[in-house]
Amino acid sequence: MLKEKPFWLKLFTSRTVWVTIYPNIYYPETIGDPIYEKEIVIHENVHLKQQSQYGKCKWLWRYVTNKDFRLQQEAEAMAVEVLSRSPEMREEYIAYYSEKLSGTFYHHAATSLLEAELAIRAEITKLVSI
Numbered sequence: 001m002l003k004e005k006p007f008w009l010k011l012f013t014s015r016t017v018w019v020t021i022y023p024n025i026y027y028p029e030t031i032g033d034p035i036y037e038k039e040i041v042i043h044e045n046v047h048l049k050q051q052s053q054y055g056k057c058k059w060l061w062r063y064v065t066n067k068d069f070r071l072q073q074e075a076e077a078m079a080v081e082v083l084s085r086s087p088e089m090r091e092e093y094i095a096y097y098s099e100k101l102s103g104t105f106y107h108h109a110a111t112s113l114l115e116a117e118l119a120i121r122a123e124i125t126k127l128v129s130i
């Protein structure tokens with residue numbers, strides 16, 4: 001369910017960050033209406049599915065403490081999101097997310113831009129080869 005971030009979550013997260021804690025997707029206060037962020041909702045829905053399959057608490061703990069797990073889970077969500085975007089925008093988003101995955105935003109889930117890009121492309125390949 002899509003919800004505005006509650007005050008306690010605002011205390012721990014940046015203003016622009018989306019947070020998914022099964023069964024809810026919390027959108028940032030900077031978003032007027034999440035209906036216009038269809039692709040990000042698609043991304044967050046992947047995290048809902050991951051959390052429900054893996055176990056919410058176990059997933060959240062592992063996501064925070066294990067960078068390889070964080071990289072794989074994000075790469076999967078990013079791949080689904082990228083494929084939901086128009087084909088001419090996909091490369092731009094792969095580059096954008098590769099930078100985010102290897103930077104402070106995702107606490108250096110990937111150690112380099114290349115590692116991040118390869119992780120996203122590997123997940124895209126899995127999805128398109130099904």
Ligand SMILES: [Zn+2]
Binds near residue numbers: 043047074077
């Ligand atoms: Zn994500």
